[in-house]
Amino acid sequence: MRFNFNNLNFKPGSGMQRNVMAAVRGNQMLMALFIALLLFVIGGFVSTNFLSLTNIGSILSMAVLLGFVAAGQTLVVISGGEGVDLSVGAATSLGAVLAVEIMHGQNNAIIPALILIIAAGALIGILNAIGIIVARVPPLVMTMAMANVVTTVQLIYTNGTPTGHPAGLVALIGSGRLLPVLPWLVVIGILAMVLMQALLRHTTYGYQLYAVGSNSNASYLAGVRVSLIRGGAYVLSGMLSAMAGFWLIAYNNFAFVNMGVAYTLPSVAAVVIGGTSLAGGGGSYSGTMIGAIVLTVLGSLLVVLHTDEAGRQIINGVVLIALLAAYTRRPPIRQ
């Protein structure tokens, strides 16, 4: 094709702008990383052992657990439409309960356990998706209600008390270390980051997920099956969260009903601190992992500081507000 006029002399999207945009987008993650390092250094002042390779390794593996729960959360938040999944904790718990009940310490039950865990997580996600997309219940409330149901299901399934423990191999991965600073769990975490990155950046699904989160109407009119993409985010979230339960019992060696619930709200915080906007359409899983590290280091730091439980909660909240104020502020309407 040939055009024989070229009078486009206005250039609103100049070069500088792109660099700044890229820098700002990169910045959130860099900033989170910086804050994580800063918290480590503060920890080092409180206790020199805080910076020992073993301790860093321990903190990283705890962070990876939160990062796993926040994996599905990342997808759901990216998918936009006020997307948030408050059932991740319950799905994690269900995954954990199923894992110990099915494995009962036997290595040859690992595969069946994984299949069942993923299927159960998918079922939770499918029900969430139906509620959110078909019945149009707001995600926040639908997933909250689903979390309650999943908790009750765990109780009925286990009669209140899950029995069994993870297979030896799984427990070894969950608690063993390759190097002092590198527990196997962290290796799994890095693997998960690579896979999530591949899903988000190198498959058509990830591509369409970002598109739907950025502008669902435009995506719909470009032929994207918005409901399937968005629903898929909830289904994947259920599956990933249930898998997080598997790793949670690998780390802990035991399961109890609702053991993952404490991760629910921190998973949202990790996603946001990692640079994924609650408005959807942007963000990354590596950011979420860094967000998880920030929250975990902060938690550990508060343990070694000399405060009581009340003080710990207060400081935790204040530091969170400061973190959020530092870089997740909404832009003012007036520019």
Added chain:
Amino acid sequence: MLQMLDIGKRFGAVTALKNASLSLMPGEIRALLGANGSGKSTLVKILGGMVKLDSGNILLDGKPLLIQSPRDSRQNAIAVAYQDLSLVPQLSVADNIMLGREPRGRAGLVESARVRQGALELLNRLQVEVDPDALVSELDTATQSLVEVAKALAWEPRMLVLDEVTASLHHDQVQRLFALLRGMRQSGLAILFVSHRFDEVFSLCDTATVLRGGETMSAVSISQVDYSDLIHAMTGKWPEKIRAAQLESKLPKKRDIVLSLSNLHVQNKVKRVSLKVHSGEIVGLGGLQGQGQAETLRAIFGAVSFSEGDMVFGGAPVKFRSPGDAVRQGIGFISGDREREGVLPVRSVTENLFLAKMALKGFFSTINSHWLFTGAKETIRQLKIVAEGPDSPANSLSGGNQQKLVVGRWLMVKPRLLLLDDPTKGVDINARREIHQLLRQMAEHGTTIIISSSDNEELLDIADRILVFYEGKVVAELCNDQKTEAQLVSAMLGVNRTSGGGDD
């Protein structure tokens, strides 16, 4: 009365305005003109308090005026009616009109009777027939625009800024509005009128200020200039040159029918529309705003469902349940509402360009980013999209370039049928011409095109054949020598039916 001197504004690294100046006298109606990205809307937003300026001064009656918020602006008797509206959909028409200046009675309570009455008076002045208790979300776009104007007038401004409010109004609504504005000018109201429609500018305005690249290029009296002077000021080129560059549209030789509709019926909106479209043809859908053109296009595309009627596409009867189905069958769709229905604002140029292609690929195909990158670069070059690179986010582009992204998106999948719903609304004249050329080229390569437009000139320019809609029916079909402005306008207004349509 009002002077804006050497206004400068940067968004990050982008300079939106530099040394822009503007002055306005009581009783003056001034047009503010400029291509997309020239800084018009930034200037308007500075006046409205939505954007703060970096440098320069605003003087009101010779005294410096500091506008720090929309409130400051309104309290200084400057009222802005925005293109993207400042209405709250969930509130009633009356509440919206009086928002922020509710008449208050005893103990500071809002007197709802007076709110309603005040709103009603303004609506009557504008001759809008609308229930003041209706929610704004229930209104069509044209009525919403008029409510927006009423809302600006509610502040009893000395200076009224109208930012493209006529874009969605139909002809007689525009005329009534203009009559009102001319009347208000007599009482000393100063009006700043922003529009892409030159005929409106020439019929309403006294003076014009032209912006280019964020700078004021000229401030002229309308009576002393003509069309091409203004184009030159806006673009730096003389329009003759552009005209000469146009390609002549050629009617394709093959005439097999790509799409045929019979008795299509969309609830309340489209009534028994039948049409046949041949391959390689560009069919225009004309008419006043909201006569069923948009619904017809969307019904074909599967975005709204039709209750009755048959559709045959490519020889087989079809009924698409969603746009996804239509896209897979080789149909594309471009909406003029690029903000809501076109671009992915925070995603990159590449991602915007490949969206339709990716939608065709299923969910778990892998993506080769290198291939995407080179593909995007090629399209950017081909469409002359002005962007830093394939990775810059779409919202860093100007409106016209954003719309080119949407066009490029379909260029990549080469659909058999492309539907366009007012695709160049709010797009400046150059980008519009480029988009037209692209469409012609696509048609030459066998893509069939159906385009609806609120701009008659655009239809006459590009369409081989024009179907005119009135109240949900096709009332006229114009081709060859019937394709004239006069024929089109009379058909639009429901008089002088030449063909098509049917019952009364």
Added chain:
Amino acid sequence: MRLWRLLRSAPALPGYLLLTGAIIINILVQGPDFFSMDNFNSIFSVNAPLIMAAIAQTVVVLTGEIDLSIGSNMTLVNTIAILLANQYHWPVGGSWLTALLAGTLVGVLNGLIVAYLRIPSLLATFSTMSVVSGLALWVLPKPGGTVPSEVYSAYGGYLVGLPTTVWIIATVVALWAIISKYPIGKYIRAVGGRERSAYASGIRIERVKLFAHTFSGFVTGLAGLCLTALMASGDPKIGLPFGLNSIAAVILGGTILSGGWGGIGGSIAGALFLGLVSNIVFFLFNNFAGLIPGIGNVSSFYQQLLSNLIVIFGLASAVFTPRKKNGIGLPKTREGMTKDAV
């Protein structure tokens, strides 16, 4: 068609319909005992804290924000009221007013963080939730303390023929009705409806949000006091369930989370619905569980399952709530709402 229009135009209607349904089922499982004033009194006195929390949540949700810290704020109010009266022997009036003030201040704090720091409210209030529950634990490290029996019997008693709690709720409703008559009432909905439009219309959205959070904090304070009167004791963990329950009540009442649409009437109905669900489950299991063999030993799990499922069913009624226009398929003019449709 008329019914459909009606459903779509009354923000609180889904809540009323749900409540009516729950009342009917409740009558079916409870029998004629339902129609006793004492029964109404117990329903209202037990559910007044949730009703108040739902009202507080509604005001914030109307501005398009959300408040997760309502539960911990109620706890703080409870602990302060108990601490001052029991440990420092302040008069009940003084200590409760101080507690109410503290609740309001937490609202102010939330408002400042959300409106002026512009942190998304979901995360901002998640953080303040941690701060406030820490404060509550600091104020009253362990459960204890009492409320004079006159206070709690007055709370659970009657006033001019109606349960006291009905009067308390009516007072707050009246207060909100008055506020709605002021411009701020409109501004709250405008800010929630479309923040940018509200701002462009000259509304100072920060102040509106601050006001909404402050008022919400005040009502949360009242909710905390109702809880204190109901429980007649202090406990640094007592308010925990109210954060999420109040959100559920608001949604059940037909208010939409993105703001601008809904009202406290629906939320009151939503809160009562939640209360009646536990009532229904109670009576189902109290009166009928014995008839079904085999669920004897684990019946308590099924109570939870049943109530959770009823709540999900209620939430699905959110279908009836109108949405912000999403632009797909031309909903610029709403179906059945254009002039020629009537």
Added chain:
Amino acid sequence: MSKKVASWLVLLLTMVAAVSLALSVANAKDTKKNGFNVALLNGTNSNAWRLQMEQNMQTVANKYKAQGIIGKYSVFVANNDATTQAQQMQQLINSGVDAILINPVSATSLSPLIDKAVAKGILVMGIDQHISHPKVISVTTDQYAWAKIQAEWLAKQIDKKGNILQFDAIAGAPANDVRHQAYADVLARYPDIKVLKLVNMDWDEGKAKQLMTTLLSAYPNFDAILCQDGAAVGIINALQEAKHPLPKAITSDEWIAYLRLWHDLNQKNPGKPLNAIIVENPPGIGADGLQIVVRLLQGKKLKSGVLTSDPSDKGNKNAILIKPTLVITNANMEEWYEKTKDKPDTYYIDSVLSQKEIDKLFN
């Protein structure tokens, strides 16, 4: 339009209110010797301990039902929501039961409803957690004694000197506070024992593990660990993973999983057994309460001196404190390991007082 509907609703409600006034039924109450209607209000059933408590009680209730002593036994769970529990209690009072056993969501906060119930002649009893109300008898494990046994044992194991880490449960939970106090009282007598760090593990083994892992970085040199139940498995897992030597002594809970972990550790290191103690905190306490309630309903009187005051409620003599008797150390660990072999991992070492033991409490 909505106004119209609203007025219909108001009309409906008014009618309902009118009918209700007309129908208000009086509830006659008669004294009886058997066929009692007993209800349990359990604050939560989502942990294994509470569930075992519920199941024990169900077993006892079924026995009484077979004998005709209990006519109806029902269980209601409040899901940790204090107002739900209040509502359940309110409805129980309205529907007329003979006795209510409560494991409260909030131990101090049911006074107004208890007043109402007592006024109606309903017997109210607290189980597991003490209820601070003069008219209510609470049957609880003596948590003070429980914690004291542990702390004294620990002090002895480390020769009354050294550094320890302390794991409390949830700050603000009544049992936690009594135990905390007991620990503090005992440790006050041993000035050479220093608590390096006190943390709250919220009865969450997972959290305990993460806390221990973190504490190792700041306090690697400790001699012993004093912890409440629900933490030891996590703590030992954390220590093993970090390859940190096990403490000279550790206190903890009655979870079978822990007993088995302990057994396995000793098997692996025959020369160096884990120095641990288990003090029972039996879920059977609920069943004890139920047996006592039935006797009280039958009109039997408690012996004087049975009622004492709970450490958290010194003003009232309203508590039946059941002293923990079962203590497991390395001396009898193997025996208990064998005894509980067929139980699931999540079982808690349990005991229910026999009829005879219960009868001893009565005249």
